[in-house]
Structure formats: C-alpha cells, structure tokens
Amino acid sequence: MTFDVDLFVIGAGSGGVRAARVAAEYGARVLVAENFRVGGTCVIRGCVPKKLLVYASRFADDFADAAGYGWRVGKTQFDWPSLVAAKEKEISRLSRAYRANVERAGGAFVEERAQVEGPQSVRLASGRIVTARHILVATGAAPDMALDIPGRDHAISSNEIFDLEVFPRRLLVVGGGYIAVEFASLFARLGSAVILAARGENILRGFDEDMREGLRDAMVRAGVRFAFAHLPTRIERREGALHVTLNDGEKLVADQVLNALGRRPNTRNLGLEAVGVALDINGAVKVDAYSRSSVETISAVGDVTNRINLTPVAVREGQAFADTVFGGKPTIVDHKNVPTAVFATPEIGAVGLTEKQARDKFEVVDIYRAEFTPMKATLSGRPERTIMKIVVDGATDRVLGVHLLGHESSEMAQLLAIAIKMGATKSDFDATMALHPTATEELVTLRQRTARYDRSAM
Numbered sequence: 001m002t003f004d005v006d007l008f009v010i011g012a013g014s015g016g017v018r019a020a021r022v023a024a025e026y027g028a029r030v031l032v033a034e035n036f037r038v039g040g041t042c043v044i045r046g047c048v049p050k051k052l053l054v055y056a057s058r059f060a061d062d063f064a065d066a067a068g069y070g071w072r073v074g075k076t077q078f079d080w081p082s083l084v085a086a087k088e089k090e091i092s093r094l095s096r097a098y099r100a101n102v103e104r105a106g107g108a109f110v111e112e113r114a115q116v117e118g119p120q121s122v123r124l125a126s127g128r129i130v131t132a133r134h135i136l137v138a139t140g141a142a143p144d145m146a147l148d149i150p151g152r153d154h155a156i157s158s159n160e161i162f163d164l165e166v167f168p169r170r171l172l173v174v175g176g177g178y179i180a181v182e183f184a185s186l187f188a189r190l191g192s193a194v195i196l197a198a199r200g201e202n203i204l205r206g207f208d209e210d211m212r213e214g215l216r217d218a219m220v221r222a223g224v225r226f227a228f229a230h231l232p233t234r235i236e237r238r239e240g241a242l243h244v245t246l247n248d249g250e251k252l253v254a255d256q257v258l259n260a261l262g263r264r265p266n267t268r269n270l271g272l273e274a275v276g277v278a279l280d281i282n283g284a285v286k287v288d289a290y291s292r293s294s295v296e297t298i299s300a301v302g303d304v305t306n307r308i309n310l311t312p313v314a315v316r317e318g319q320a321f322a323d324t325v326f327g328g329k330p331t332i333v334d335h336k337n338v339p340t341a342v343f344a345t346p347e348i349g350a351v352g353l354t355e356k357q358a359r360d361k362f363e364v365v366d367i368y369r370a371e372f373t374p375m376k377a378t379l380s381g382r383p384e385r386t387i388m389k390i391v392v393d394g395a396t397d398r399v400l401g402v403h404l405l406g407h408e409s410s411e412m413a414q415l416l417a418i419a420i421k422m423g424a425t426k427s428d429f430d431a432t433m434a435l436h437p438t439a440t441e442e443l444v445t446l447r448q449r450t451a452r453y454d455r456s457a458m
C-alpha cells in the first residue's frame with residue numbers, strides 16, 4: 001500500500017517538532033499539523049515566555065539590593081506592554097527557528113487542526129484526508145478550567161496571562177502547583193498584590209517538604225498572601241473589577257483571577273477512541289516504553305501521554321520515537337532522575353527522590369541538610385535563606401536525591417543530575433574539592449548527618 005507520507009505528526013510542540021525533524025533527517029516524508037503556533041506550549045505560552053517574565057521580575061530585587069552595595073538607583077518604573085512586546089518578538093523568532101529546522105530537514109507543515117480518521121489516516125480541518133504509514137500524536141496538554149463555580153469564565157488561564165493588555169495590579173492565583181507558584185512569585189515582584197488560594201495546606205505537592213516550606217516562607221516575605229484550604233466559590237464582574245467569594249465567605253477584589261488548577265491531555269475530539277487507541281482515566285494516551293499506543297501505527301509523545309510533563313522529556317520521547325521507527329535504533333527513554341525546577345524567586349532545583357519518597361522505599365535513609373543566609377544577602381540585608389538537602393541511601397551511600405532552594409538552583413540541579421545519573425555516592429561528594437566562595441560548596445562540605453531513618457530500628 002502507498003501512503004501520502006511516512007509520518008504525520010499532530011502538534012508542532014517540543015515533542016512533535018523533534019520527532020518530525022529527526023524522522024525527516026532519516027529520509028522519511030513528514031507532514032506536521034499545528035492549529036495554533038509552531039513551537040507549542042513551551043515556546044509560545046510556557047517555559048520560554050515564563051522565564052523571560054521571571055527575569056523581568058528579578059530586577060525589582062536587584063534595584064532594592066543595590067543600595068547595600070553602594071549604588072544609588074534612581075526612580076524605577078516598570079512598563080508591562082514593553083515587556084509583552086519584547087517577549088512576543090523573541091517567541092516569534094523561536095517559532096520561526098523551529099519551523100525552519102523541520103523544513104531544512106525536508107519536513108512540511110499544515111497550519112490547521114488535524115484528527116485521526118483511521119489507523120493510518122488523518123483528517124484536516126479543511127476536510128483533506130492524508131494517509132500516513134505512522135501517526136504521531138503530540139498534541140500536548142491544555143489548562144484544565146474545571147472550576148465549576150458561577151462566573152468561572154471570568155478567570156483566565158496561563159494561556160492568556162502572557163498577553164494581558166493591562167497589568168493586573170491585584171491578582172488572585174488559584175492553584176498550588178509549580179505554574180501557580182511561579183506566576184504568583186513573578187507578578188508579586190512586578191508590582192501586583194498577589195493572593196494565592198489553593199486546595200491544600202501548602203504549595204507544591206510532590207516536592208520535598210523542606211523546599212515547600214522554605215519557598216512558602218520566602219514568598220510570604222516577598223508579599224504574597226496565601227489562602228490555603230481555600231478556593232473561590234463565585235466570581236462576579238462589577239465596576240471594572242472581579243469580586244471573588246472564597247469558600248469561607250471572605251470577599252476579595254482582583255483585576256484578574258488566574259486559574260492554574262491543573263492541565264489535561266489534549267485528546268478530546270481527536271478521533272482516537274474510535275480507532276481503538278486506549279486512553280487512561282485522565283484522557284492521556286496509554287503508551288508502552290517505545291511510546292506506541294494500543295494501535296500499532298499510532299504513537300504518542302509528550303504531555304498528551306501524561307508521563308513527566310516537561311519539555312526536555314517530550315523532546316527525548318520525540319527523538320526516541322524517530323530513532324526507533326525511522327532510524328533503526330530502538331530507543332527507550334529513561335524517566336528516572338529527571339531534574340526539575342520551580343522558577344520562583346528564590347528557585348527550587350531538584351533531582352531524584354524527596355526525603356519522603358526515599359523513606360517509603362529504602363530501609364535506611366540519611367539526610368544532610370544545610371540552611372544559611374546567602375552571601376549576597378549579607379550586604380543587601382535581604383532576609384533570605386538558602387536550603388540544601390542531600391538524601392542518601394544509608395545502606396549503599398548512594399545519593400538518592402538533592403533538593404535546593406536558592407539563587408540559580410535550577411542551574412545547579414542540571415549539573416547534579418549528571419552525578420546522580422552516574423550513581424554518585426555521598427563519599428564522592430565529600431571527595432570533591434569545594435569551590436569557594438559559592439553556595440554549592442555546602443554540598444561537598446556537608447559532613448554532619450542531620451537525621452538517619454532506619455526502618456529496622458523502628
């Protein structure tokens with residue numbers, strides 16, 4: 001049987017674009033459909049614009065800290081429309097680069113919605129049917145706006161916040177995950193009065209407890225108000241503002257309400273179930289280690305599979321798919337020890353198991369923990385704490401996880417991930433010479449165990 005293309009990719013985000021480019025480089029005839037903007041969530045309305053906003057927000061601290069170092073900074077003023085315009089220019093450049101990379105390799109794009117028509121055919125919004133030897137579903141995820149309350153349509157999601165015309169002087173963030181926390185942190189620094197309302201008793205479920213507490217306290221110092229165990233029950237628009245009622249009856253006034261309660265895989269109306277592709281209860285495509293769905297000719301990578309929803313993971317999965325199917329190199333992605341960060345100020349950087357995960361899994365767990373004032377905060381006088389924690393398997397001395405709260409922790413976590421991937425032990429850390437004066441030297445000079453949890457002794 002002949003096909004129009006060898007590979008049809010639905011979605012030009014991190015995973016889809018990588019798979020398309022690599023498959024085309026292997027000589028496959030590749031067509032990619034994108035219904036919004038080439039580059040996907042990360043480039044257009046995720047990691048990249050978010051980090052640019054984080055950089056913008058940190059100037060506030062720099063201006064304030066400068067005085068302690070002898071600088072006199074004149075009156076400063078922040079202009080939101082200028083930042084939005086500069087951000088747009090950069091993401092447009094990246095989007096063009098993504099497109100060019102695929103096209104240079106021989107792939108092509110169609111800018112319209114696509115859905116699966118059969119195991120080896122796709123229907124475009126224009127009605128055109130394209131047959132394909134393989135279909136890759138790389139449609140990502142979208143904000144889950146499941147806040148079932150009157151006036152919920154007044155809330156925006158992370159999709160809209162990047163392009164608001166007017167800067168929100170009063171912002172209510174709903175949710176406690178990393179996206180909610182990052183926006184709360186950065187908007188507070190840009191000058192918003194921020195309240196974060198979350199279902200739980202603290203932010204960042206799943207992160208190490210010390211990091212959760214440390215960042216929460218730092219954000220309180222930065223002026224963020226937390227309303228834990230609180231969610232809105234009603235949102236009304238009156239007199240140019242949003243009037244929000246919380247579940248304890250408290251009334252708030254905000255310029256914007258950011259609903260950051262979660263994300264769901266983009267599988268709705270994609271035709272997947274009709275051709276027999278199995279989805280899990282969250283609507284994610286169920287895949288095997290090679291990212292193959294329950295239909296042999298249909299694979300899926302990235303957020304739509306809800307494995308680890310991060311860009312580098314989607315990229316690796318896209319690469320592995322192309323290597324396996326078109327490169328004759330069967331490749332499985334290792335989802336262990338994926339480093340992760342929360343780009344609040346200060347940042348969290350983490351790799352490996354949290355203390356709790358380690359204690360659930362290992363007989364003997366040793367904890368090494370340091371907390372100190374970072375050097376830069378001495379002259380600036382900023383009340384700031386850096387926290388570092390190493391989680392060690394007491395039986396083998398292997399480092400199971402490292403968790404950092406402080407400046408540039410994301411950069412540190414990336415490098416620590418190499419050591420952990422290589423199976424570094426605490427003795428390897430100890431044998432490494434310190435680099436002075438840095439914050440990370442603590443990690444190789446932490447000799448004193450803070451705690452030992454031994455199940456056999458309990």
Ligand SMILES: Cc1cc2nc3c(=O)[nH]c(=O)nc-3n(C[C@H](O)[C@H](O)[C@H](O)COP(=O)(O)OP(=O)(O)OC[C@H]3O[C@@H](n4cnc5c(N)ncnc54)[C@H](O)[C@@H]3O)c2cc1C
Pocket residue numbers: 010011012013014015016033034035036037038039040041042043045046047048050112113114115138139140141158179266270301302303304309310311312314343
């Ligand atoms: C606010 C925010 C901040 C983030 N920050 C980080 C971060 O700091 N670090 C990190 O690693 N990750 C971050 N992420 C997560 C990261 O963006 C995703 O993990 C990543 O983009 C997943 O890539 P993907 O290829 O699976 O999907 P996506 O990048 O979402 O791409 C999917 C594409 O498919 C398109 N599409 C969907 N349905 C169809 C259809 N039927 N037809 C045609 N096209 C379709 C979409 O328009 C989209 O362009 C962030 C996400 C958000 C929302």
